Amino acid sequence: MTTLRPADAGGVLEAVRWAVAEELPIEVFGHGSKRGVGRPVQTQYGIDLSALNGVTLYEPEELVLSARAGTPVADIEALLDRNRQMFAFEPMDFGPLYGAPRGRGTLGGLLASNASGPRRIKAGAARDHVLGINAVSGRGETFKSGGRVVKNVTGYDLSKGLAGSWGTLAVVTDATFKVLPKPESVATLVVAGLDDLTAVTALCKAMGTSLDISGAAHLPEAVAGEVPDISFASAGRAATLLRLEGFAPSVDFRAQKLAAAIGRLGEVAVIEGEAAVAAWRDVRDAAMFGATTHPIWRVSVAPSAGPTVVAALKESHTIRYFHDWSGGLVWIEVADPSPHGLAREIRTAVASVGGGHATLMRGSPALRAAVPPFEPQPGPLAALSQRLKEQFDPRGILNPGRMVASG
Amino acid sequence: MTLAMPTPKKDVLARRAAIAKALRAIVPGEGVVVNPEALRAFESDGLTAYRQAPMLVVLPETVEQVSQILRYCHENGIRVVPRGSGTSLSGGALPLADGVLLVMSKFNKVLEIDFDNRVAVVQPGVTNLGVTNAVSHRGFYYAPDPSSQIACSIGGNVAENSGGVHCLKYGLTANNVLGIEIVLITGEVVRLGGKHLDAEGYDLLGLMTGSEGLLAVVTEVTVRILRSPETARAVLVGFPSSEDAGRCVADIIGAGIIPGGMEMMDRPAVNAAEDFVHAGYPRDAEALLIVELDGPQREVSHLLAQVEQIARANNAQSLRVSNSEAERLAFWAGRKAAFPAVGRISPDYYCMDGTIPRKELPLVLRRIRALSKRYGLHVANVFHAGDGNLHPLILYDANKPDELQKAEAFGADILRLCVEVGGVLTGEHGVGVEKRDLMPEMFNEIDLAQQERVKCAFDPKHLLNPGKMFPALHRCAELGRVHVHKGEVRFPDLPRF
Numbered sequence: 001m002t003t004l005r006p007a008d009a010g011g012v013l014e015a016v017r018w019a020v021a022e023e024l025p026i027e028v029f030g031h032g033s034k035r036g037v038g039r040p041v042q043t044q045y046g047i048d049l050s051a052l053n054g055v056t057l058y059e060p061e062e063l064v065l066s067a068r069a070g071t072p073v074a075d076i077e078a079l080l081d082r083n084r085q086m087f088a089f090e091p092m093d094f095g096p097l098y099g100a101p102r103g104r105g106t107l108g109g110l111l112a113s114n115a116s117g118p119r120r121i122k123a124g125a126a127r128d129h130v131l132g133i134n135a136v137s138g139r140g141e142t143f144k145s146g147g148r149v150v151k152n153v154t155g156y157d158l159s160k161g162l163a164g165s166w167g168t169l170a171v172v173t174d175a176t177f178k179v180l181p182k183p184e185s186v187a188t189l190v191v192a193g194l195d196d197l198t199a200v201t202a203l204c205k206a207m208g209t210s211l212d213i214s215g216a217a218h219l220p221e222a223v224a225g226e227v228p229d230i231s232f233a234s235a236g237r238a239a240t241l242l243r244l245e246g247f248a249p250s251v252d253f254r255a256q257k258l259a260a261a262i263g264r265l266g267e268v269a270v271i272e273g274e275a276a277v278a279a280w281r282d283v284r285d286a287a288m289f290g291a292t293t294h295p296i297w298r299v300s301v302a303p304s305a306g307p308t309v310v311a312a313l314k315e316s317h318t319i320r321y322f323h324d325w326s327g328g329l330v331w332i333e334v335a336d337p338s339p340h341g342l343a344r345e346i347r348t349a350v351a352s353v354g355g356g357h358a359t360l361m362r363g364s365p366a367l368r369a370a371v372p373p374f375e376p377q378p379g380p381l382a383a384l385s386q387r388l389k390e391q392f393d394p395r396g397i398l399n400p401g402r403m404v405a406s407g
Numbered sequence: 408m409t410l411a412m413p414t415p416k417k418d419v420l421a422r423r424a425a426i427a428k429a430l431r432a433i434v435p436g437e438g439v440v441v442n443p444e445a446l447r448a449f450e451s452d453g454l455t456a457y458r459q460a461p462m463l464v465v466l467p468e469t470v471e472q473v474s475q476i477l478r479y480c481h482e483n484g485i486r487v488v489p490r491g492s493g494t495s496l497s498g499g500a501l502p503l504a505d506g507v508l509l510v511m512s513k514f515n516k517v518l519e520i521d522f523d524n525r526v527a528v529v530q531p532g533v534t535n536l537g538v539t540n541a542v543s544h545r546g547f548y549y550a551p552d553p554s555s556q557i558a559c560s561i562g563g564n565v566a567e568n569s570g571g572v573h574c575l576k577y578g579l580t581a582n583n584v585l586g587i588e589i590v591l592i593t594g595e596v597v598r599l600g601g602k603h604l605d606a607e608g609y610d611l612l613g614l615m616t617g618s619e620g621l622l623a624v625v626t627e628v629t630v631r632i633l634r635s636p637e638t639a640r641a642v643l644v645g646f647p648s649s650e651d652a653g654r655c656v657a658d659i660i661g662a663g664i665i666p667g668g669m670e671m672m673d674r675p676a677v678n679a680a681e682d683f684v685h686a687g688y689p690r691d692a693e694a695l696l697i698v699e700l701d702g703p704q705r706e707v708s709h710l711l712a713q714v715e716q717i718a719r720a721n722n723a724q725s726l727r728v729s730n731s732e733a734e735r736l737a738f739w740a741g742r743k744a745a746f747p748a749v750g751r752i753s754p755d756y757y758c759m760d761g762t763i764p765r766k767e768l769p770l771v772l773r774r775i776r777a778l779s780k781r782y783g784l785h786v787a788n789v790f791h792a793g794d795g796n797l798h799p800l801i802l803y804d805a806n807k808p809d810e811l812q813k814a815e816a817f818g819a820d821i822l823r824l825c826v827e828v829g830g831v832l833t834g835e836h837g838v839g840v841e842k843r844d845l846m847p848e849m850f851n852e853i854d855l856a857q858q859e860r861v862k863c864a865f866d867p868k869h870l871l872n873p874g875k876m877f878p879a880l881h882r883c884a885e886l887g888r889v890h891v892h893k894g895e896v897r898f899p900d901l902p903r904f
Contacts, residue, residue: 017892018892020889020891020892021891021892059764059766060661061657061658061660061661061765061766062657062764062765062766062795063660064764084663114605114610116605120604120605121604124578124582125604125605127605127610127613128578128581128582137857139889139890140889140890140891140892141853141856141857141890142853143853143854143856143857144850144854145854145857145858147762147829147830147831147849148764148829149762149763149764149794149795149829149830149831149834150574150575150762150794150795151570151574151579151762151791151794151795151796151834151835152762152831152833152834153567153568153617153833153834153835153836153837153838154831154832154833154838154842154846154849155838155846155849155850155854155855155858155876156614156617156618156858156861157568157581157613157614157616157617158614158857158858158861160581160610160613160614160616161609161610161611161613161614161861163610163613164605164608164609164610165609165610169609180665181660181663181664181665182663184663201523204523204524204525205523207525208522208523208525208547208634209634210546210634210635210636210637210702210703211703212636212702212703246702246706247706247709247710249705249706249709250702250703250705250706250709252705253703253705253706254703257703300603300604300605300607301602301603302521302524302526302601302602302603303523303524304523304524305602325604328524328603328604329604354601354602355598355601355602355603356601356603357603357605357606357607359607374607374608375607375608377607377608378597380591380595380596380597381597381598381599381608381611384591384597384611384864384865385608385609385611387863387864387865388609388611388861388864389609390864391860391861391863391864391887392857392860394887394889395889403608
């Protein structure tokens with residue numbers, strides 16, 4: 001592949017215009033940390049956005065930050081951290097899933113993948129925090145959407161439309177996000193030895209209290225052991241985790257109430273400080289599956305349906321899995337030698353609980369070409385999505401085939 | 408102001424009787440309204456300066472009926488304006504003379520409440536407050552709370568991406584809706600999202616939210632419900648200047664505190680509210696701040712002490728903390744009644760809705776005062792201080808010649824000012840017809856064309872709510888052309904690796 005590395009937004013515009021004129025499809029990437037997601041893109045040319053680097057606006061008291069698309073997320077998070085702020089949606093780092101170190105990944109990739117993490121259940125995903133963008137469409141035109149203020153309903157929210165579009169609609173050249181204060185204090189309560197259904201029922205119940213829980217995960221025995229920071233609490237058993245964040249007196253108060261509420265299920269251990277941060281980082285990144293190369297699926301269903309999806313699979317297949325988002329996010333590692341990575345079985349299980357979706361987050365290029373990595377859509381919705389793609393990228397220049405075979 | 412709406416289609420108007428008959432075959436009984444007297448009830452929404460009776464009104468009761476109505480209109484080239492409760496402040500539901508007004512008020516049922524998954528599935532005609540009322544017996548509520556919440560519908564909230572005083576902490580409609588069912592203009596029914604998080608594929612749910620009825624008709628909504636906070640308390644602080652109040656807001660956020668609500672009013676608004684509801688507001692304050700903190704009692708008392716300290720350090724001249732629920736509600740009573748309160752002191756008022764970076768507030772208020780002098784019209788300001796959403800209320804008398812036009816020109820100047828300082832035309836009321844012609848202040852032709860292309864993906868014949876949001880709708884075929892820059896790009900000189 002020949003890689004073009006424009007220095008600025010003007011260079012991106014030129015590159016896309018050239019590709020449109022020559023009718024040459026291009027792969028769009030930043031650090032390339034997420035190139036393993038989606039159908040393999042096979043193009044002669046690529047655009048590397050990593051030279052579009054730098055925070056262009058940061059006003060902590062206005063809770064707003066803008067940066068060029070190629071800016072490393074790690075740099076932005078370090079800057080926010082120095083000001084006791086954060087991206088509240090807790091974007092995952094794709095490194096561990098691919099057996100790579102953490103710290104790679106750009107702001108553009110974060111938006112293109114609509115990244116989020118355990119705090120998704122309380123604070124939303126990248127789509128909920130992006131305020132505005134500048135981008136180059138597949139037509140070779142620079143456009144903007146949104147702005148730098150939180151409350152804005154002026155025109156269609158194209159920034160949200162680009163979130164999770166994996167670079168198939170437009171090349172974002174810079175983006176503005178809402179940022180939020182970092183919690184002063186964090187505590188995580190761990191209950192050991194619960195089965196999936198009991199655990200997820202407890203998580204859902206806890207989420208329905210006024211205790212303002214910001215993380216609710218259940219790691220079965222086979223996965224809990226891979227998270228060193230909770231091993232003392234789970235001691236070889238399953239671990240159910242609930243996170244509380246906020247001002248110290250509030251966290252202490254809520255931790256007592258929560259411990260009293262879930263104490264009847266088993267002994268409650270509390271982890272704090274760096275151990276708690278590290279444990280949630282592993283949950284966020286599905287780091288427990290970093291040592292293998294088996295296919296990994298990320299399944300989103302209604303929280304209470306999570307255990308049903310798993311139960312339908314684990315009877316006859318060899319899988320490892322864990323639940324985040326109060327049970328509704330199920331990460332599944334397929335150890336079966338199934339040639340299709342259990343795609344059909346997983347999607348049937350998802351459909352049987354009333355809907356949701358399964359995304360292949362890791363798989364060999366052959367597998368990603370053989371099964372749809374993104375959840376197939378019903379006819380009218382697929383047609384609508386295709387029409388949207390054509391309105392942004394009529395010649396199919398940008399990341400062709402990455403999300404669906406036809407577009 | 409003369410407002411150019413799409414030219415009525417003569418052939419459609421000529422077929423009015425046949426259209427009514429065809430729609431009656433879809434929605435039997437009283438569901439199709441043609442009587443001119445009855446149509447008059449629908450001729451405007453919350454933006455009463457504009458009136459237009461629709462060609463006819465249809466009130467479907469089932470998704471199948473909505474689908475058939477839209478398919479029929481699509482096949483016959485008939486324009487459709489969707490309407491919820493008709494509370495839009497930007498004319499989003501203003502009818503068209505040759506249009507079918509699709510009124511969704513019969514979709515008023517709560518379909519399912521799922522406390523385990525913290526969602527409610529409702530029909531779009533359920534009111535915003537109706538959702539909270541359906542779940543409050545278990546201590547739950549629906550967070551977005553626009554001022555019109557007793558009347559406005561959830562479907563309308565989706566169309567406008569409605570906010571409210573709590574959205575800094577709890578988000579807008581877009582952040583609290585997990586799924587919708589929509590009917591396209593072709594009659595196709597599509598579901599986006601559901602009880603799970605993150606709809607797969609393109610974020611069409613995100614595009615639909617705030618699309619002002621131009622893309623599709625919402626027939627079902629799945630919303631997040633939350634457990635009500637253990638307690639909420641409010642602080643009422645008077646400041647000698649908006650600069651002091653603005654700095655106080657910045658310092659509260661700088662301290663890492665995100666209040667449940669943070670509202671500011673200027674002196675004219677304070678006095679109008681005080682005259683109306685006697686909330687005990689300090690009449691001498693140039694700026695009044697209401698800060699509400701919610702959460703566990705321990706947290707609220709901890710933060711109240713901090714907010715009090717920050718307020719005093721910023722020259723607070725009066726400060727009261729609510730000590731009972733009754734007192735907290737009294738603090739809010741004046742703010743919540745601010746619009747009608749201003750309505751009492753002036754024959755008419757015009758409510759603006761720009762958003763600005765918070766730090767620009769003192770400058771913007773100074774310039775609004777100067778504009779007020781120039782136009783000879785009084786203005787009162789209420790401000791969602793946490794998120795920068797400013798509502799200047801321009802006082803005028805529609806019975807005086809030219810005064811409405813003057814108020815509208817004043818309003819347009821305020822919105823231009825908002826854009827100039829880095830803000831936007833509308834924070835929560837929508838573009839509708841009201842701010843439609845100001846869109847070029849914020850977007851260039853290419854920006855607008857790309858937005859129009861989204862409409863082309865949903866409604867290429869421009870039949871759904873045309874005349875709203877875009878100053879002009881271009882033909883989709885015209886928008887679809889790709890301009891090829893062959894030979895004029897310098898690109899081949901770019902470094903390659």
